[in-house]
Amino acid sequence: xxxxxxxxxxxxxxxxxxxxxxxxxxxxxxxxxxxxxxxxxxxxxxxxxxxxxxxxxxxxxxxxxxxxxxxxxxxxxxxxxxxxxxxxxxxxxxxxxxxxxxxxxxxxxxxxxxxxxxxxxxxxxxxxxxxxxxxxxxxxxxxxxxxxxxxxxxxxxxxxxxxxxxxxxxxxxxxxxxxxxxxxxxxxxxxxxxxxxxxxxxxxxxxxxxxxxxxxxxxxxxxxxxxxxxxxxxxxxxxxxxxxxxxxxxxxxxxxxxxxxxxxxxxxxxxxxxxxxxxxxxxxxxxxxxxxxxxxxxxxxxxxxxxxxxxxxxxxxxxxxxxxxxxxxxxxxxxxxxxxxxxxxxxxxxxxxxxxxxxxxxxxxxxxxxxxxxxxxxxxxxxxxxxxxxxxxxxxxxxxxxxxxxxxxxxxxxxxxxxxxxxxxxx
Amino acid sequence: xxxxxxxxxxxxxxxxxxxxxxxxxxxxxxxxxxxxxxxxxxxxxxxxxxxxxxxxxxxxxxxxxxxxxxxxxxxxxxxxxxxxxxxxxxxxxxxxxxxxxxxxxxxxxxxxxxxxxxxxxxxxxxxxxxxxxxxxxxxxxxxxxxxxxxxxxxxxxxxxxxxxxxxxxxxxxxxxxxxxxxxxxxxxxxxxxxxxxxxxxxxxxxxxxxxxxxxxxxxxxxxxxxxxxxxxxxxxxxxxxxxxxxxxxxxxxxxxxxxxxxxxxxxxxxxxxxxxxxxxxxxxxxxxxxxxxxxxxxxxxxxxxxxxxxxxxxxxxxxxxxxxxxxxxxxxxxxxxxxxxxxxxxxxxxxxxxxxxxxxxxxxxxxxxxxxxxxxxxxxxxxxxxxxxxxxxxxxxxxxxxxxxxxxxxxxxxxxxxxxxxxxxxx
Numbered sequence: 001x002x003x004x005x006x007x008x009x010x011x012x013x014x015x016x017x018x019x020x021x022x023x024x025x026x027x028x029x030x031x032x033x034x035x036x037x038x039x040x041x042x043x044x045x046x047x048x049x050x051x052x053x054x055x056x057x058x059x060x061x062x063x064x065x066x067x068x069x070x071x072x073x074x075x076x077x078x079x080x081x082x083x084x085x086x087x088x089x090x091x092x093x094x095x096x097x098x099x100x101x102x103x104x105x106x107x108x109x110x111x112x113x114x115x116x117x118x119x120x121x122x123x124x125x126x127x128x129x130x131x132x133x134x135x136x137x138x139x140x141x142x143x144x145x146x147x148x149x150x151x152x153x154x155x156x157x158x159x160x161x162x163x164x165x166x167x168x169x170x171x172x173x174x175x176x177x178x179x180x181x182x183x184x185x186x187x188x189x190x191x192x193x194x195x196x197x198x199x200x201x202x203x204x205x206x207x208x209x210x211x212x213x214x215x216x217x218x219x220x221x222x223x224x225x226x227x228x229x230x231x232x233x234x235x236x237x238x239x240x241x242x243x244x245x246x247x248x249x250x251x252x253x254x255x256x257x258x259x260x261x262x263x264x265x266x267x268x269x270x271x272x273x274x275x276x277x278x279x280x281x282x283x284x285x286x287x288x289x290x291x292x293x294x295x296x297x298x299x300x301x302x303x304x305x306x307x308x309x310x311x312x313x314x315x316x317x318x319x320x321x322x323x324x325x326x327x328x329x330x331x332x333x334x335x336x337x338x339x340x341x342x343x344x345x346x347x348x349x350x351x352x353x354x355x356x357x358x359x360x361x362x363x364x365x366x367x368x369x370x371x372x373x374x375x376x377x378x379x380x381x382x383x384x385x386x387x388x389x390x391x392x393x394x395x396x397x398x399x400x401x402x403x404x405x406x407x408x409x410x411x412x413x414x415x416x417x418x419x420x421x422x423x424x425x426x427x
Numbered sequence: 428x429x430x431x432x433x434x435x436x437x438x439x440x441x442x443x444x445x446x447x448x449x450x451x452x453x454x455x456x457x458x459x460x461x462x463x464x465x466x467x468x469x470x471x472x473x474x475x476x477x478x479x480x481x482x483x484x485x486x487x488x489x490x491x492x493x494x495x496x497x498x499x500x501x502x503x504x505x506x507x508x509x510x511x512x513x514x515x516x517x518x519x520x521x522x523x524x525x526x527x528x529x530x531x532x533x534x535x536x537x538x539x540x541x542x543x544x545x546x547x548x549x550x551x552x553x554x555x556x557x558x559x560x561x562x563x564x565x566x567x568x569x570x571x572x573x574x575x576x577x578x579x580x581x582x583x584x585x586x587x588x589x590x591x592x593x594x595x596x597x598x599x600x601x602x603x604x605x606x607x608x609x610x611x612x613x614x615x616x617x618x619x620x621x622x623x624x625x626x627x628x629x630x631x632x633x634x635x636x637x638x639x640x641x642x643x644x645x646x647x648x649x650x651x652x653x654x655x656x657x658x659x660x661x662x663x664x665x666x667x668x669x670x671x672x673x674x675x676x677x678x679x680x681x682x683x684x685x686x687x688x689x690x691x692x693x694x695x696x697x698x699x700x701x702x703x704x705x706x707x708x709x710x711x712x713x714x715x716x717x718x719x720x721x722x723x724x725x726x727x728x729x730x731x732x733x734x735x736x737x738x739x740x741x742x743x744x745x746x747x748x749x750x751x752x753x754x755x756x757x758x759x760x761x762x763x764x765x766x767x768x769x770x771x772x773x774x775x776x777x778x779x780x781x782x783x784x785x786x787x788x789x790x791x792x793x794x795x796x797x798x799x800x801x802x803x804x805x806x807x808x809x810x811x812x813x814x815x816x817x818x819x820x821x822x823x824x825x826x827x828x829x830x831x832x833x834x835x836x837x838x839x840x841x842x843x844x845x846x847x848x849x850x851x852x853x854x
Binding site: 065067068098099101134135136242323324326329331332333337339340342343344345346349351361363364365416418421 | 492493494495523525526527528560561562563668669746747750751753754756758759760761763764766767768769770771772773775776778788790791792793841842843845846848849850
């Protein structure tokens with residue numbers, strides 16, 4: 001018996017053990033949240049803080065949008081100026097602090113200064129994030145009041161996980177424990193999704209903490225690789241929203257020999273980081289607005305890693321296929337069309353497509369398959385899918401037979417719930 | 428008073444006169460349609476033919492998908508083999524003849540041979556198109572029977588326009604008359620849309636005819652340029668579906684000196700072709716599945732033509748903005764985010780956005796505008812938009828202030844109607 005859901009356990013690599021606590025699972029971190037009135041529903045928590053007991057080595061990946069939000073610019077500046085170190089993170093939800101001109105940048109700086117001052121640390125060691133509506137000034141006095149009010153605790157991970165949410169229906173948290181050179185190390189984190197898991201513009205934020213000791217360069221390299229295989233594979237990829245941010249802090253409290261890459265311990269940490277980020281990415285996809293199905297698309301036999309990623313993402317990003325999934329209709333022509341349009345190298349006469357354990361396409365043509373079995377592989381069980389219920393799972397396997405590269409992308413279906421959510425968001 | 432709708436007249440260049448007839452507006456063409464039982468609703472016309480009285484100079488642009496449908500491969504082969512000449516076109520709707528392996532290509536050849544034989548022309552002068560569901564064998568005996576049955580007439584343009592449709596709600600046709608060196612020339616055509624006007628996979632077909640005399644190279648160059656500014660700007664662009672096809676025939680019956688480019692007459696023809704293709708492209712966008720609003724996005728001040736196109740298309744392709752339009756919610760943050768993610772060069776502090784005549788954003792920040800005026804510019808008139816009614820119009824103007832390039836893209840909103848249409852398409 002386990003305290004953890006099947007989805008968490010399924011791909012857990014050997015040597016990792018699931019633990020609770022999220023961003024406060026590792027030693028030396030406290031977190032908390034408060035409602036300061038930024039969200040229109042005033043009772044909802046909308047300010048979260050994470051504080052380390054001492055300065056940490058920090059790594060970050062950010063949106064590459066040409067219209068980045070002001071907090072993104074501040075974080076990049078602070079990480080540079082502080083030599084990739086950080087100690088305090090403040091996050092508000094309900095307002096993106098984006099497209100607010102000089103005032104926006106000033107507000108981001110003031111938010112960082114207030115957060116640093118609250119815990120007596122240097123302002124350069126504070127990072128900030130904002131998520132919500134674009135183009136409205138950040139209500140900085142409310143934020144200031146919230147920062148004064150907020151209390152942080154070593155068991156504050158769940159409160160933090162909740163306060164960073166916007167249209168998400170649930171918290172997304174995971175943490176693992178593993179051994180590095182005889183020391184026990186933890187790595188945990190929480191994330192927020194995302195309008196629909198879609199080509200662009202839905203903000204994703206993710207905060208990760210570890211008590212491992214690690215070199216800044218190794219940490220940044222590991223984070224970048226993990227993000228490429230996780231958050232960049234859910235089509236809310238880092239280069240798309242104005243606010244996308246992933247931050248990773250490591251405080252060294254575990255007492256392991258600092259990780260520098262190229263050894264077995266570094267490999268173990270990388271494995272843990274990959275598991276945690278991929279788990280959280282899949283959670284974002286499962287909780288897409290209106291989602292009733294989680295779509296997992298794995299492309300193998302691609303000519304290159306880039307081709308594998310492009311092809312896998314093209315399937316999850318296709319609105320026509322997303323609609324077919326919503327209707328549990330195994331209309332594989334839409335998968336084939338998405339693959340063809342992806343730009344990945346392929347030979348139309350040598351493509352295989354499976355849906356779960358049903359072979360739909362062999363050598364680019366319809367295989368002889370049982371239509372009912374194909375519908376069951378789309379989640380069909382005789383009852384209509386319900387929004388709010390745990391999403392049904394649809395697993396697509398494609399073999400392009402042109403090489404050895406493999407990639408997995410996650411997405412969700414396109415439903416009436418998405419339309420309802422997004423037609424009147426700012427009203 | 429005019430017999431033509433306002434949308435047709437609005438951008439009509441000087442020297443062009445609107446005429447009726449579509450693909451049979453020009454001299455020397457006959458067209459017709461029949462129902463041969465390919466579509467599940469057996470009474471609907473699903474086979475259309477266009478026949479020229481003599482071999483024509485022909486130009487074509489096709490999908491660049493890596494999984495092109497069999498008719499696309501046949502058309503490219505025939506155009507090459509016949510030295511860019513053609514005389515007969517046969518189109519079926521209801522079945523895409525895509526992903527059918529060797530049989531699919533054989534069926535496409537047989538369809539071309541039957542079409543050519545029906546009118547006693549060389550098989551190499553026949554072109555074929557198919558649109559509909561992917562991965563089901565073309566019912567070639569039904570097609571053969573239909574080709575035997577079909578009657579073509581000099582006034583068959585409207586019947587042709589209707590029979591090529593799939594989920595479209597109405598025919599899309601335009602034709603113009605203009606003078607070339609003292610001769611009166613006509614150019615007309617019909618098109619079919621497309622699931623939603625969206626990033627990919629919705630097939631568009633377009634057939635254009637003229638009685639102008641033109642050199643094959645000039646015709647191909649002109650068509651390519653016109654498509655770049657029209658069908659490629661509605662996000663059903665040529666490189667995306669398995670079946671996308673645009674064909675242009677010119678039979679020389681007008682008796683003008685053959686167009687070769689580089690003179691005023693060639694320029695006049697190019698202007699007419701641009702008008703016709705842009706009109707038809709906009710019609711496809713207006714008739715997107717479930718559409719209640721036509722979105723027109725014009726980006727000016729871009730650093731290059733490619734940047735202008737990318738930025739304009741990013742706006743119309745954003746599902747979040749499409750939903751905002753459905754809800755008539757002037758949530759311009761979603762435009763800004765789409766621009767930022769487009770990859771086009773821009774400075775976040777020097778972006779202006781207008782909605783109709785309402786200035787929403789100046790220098791990358793909210794301008795002071797009247798919220799009710801902004802909502803009216805989204806089509807709001809106090810009543811909810813109705814599917815099936817003429818779509819309301821939303822016009823977005825962006826100035827990037829980084830150069831002199833301009834581009835316009837068209838799209839439509841994302842509504843419940845789209846979800847309904849696409850969740851159970853093959854059932």
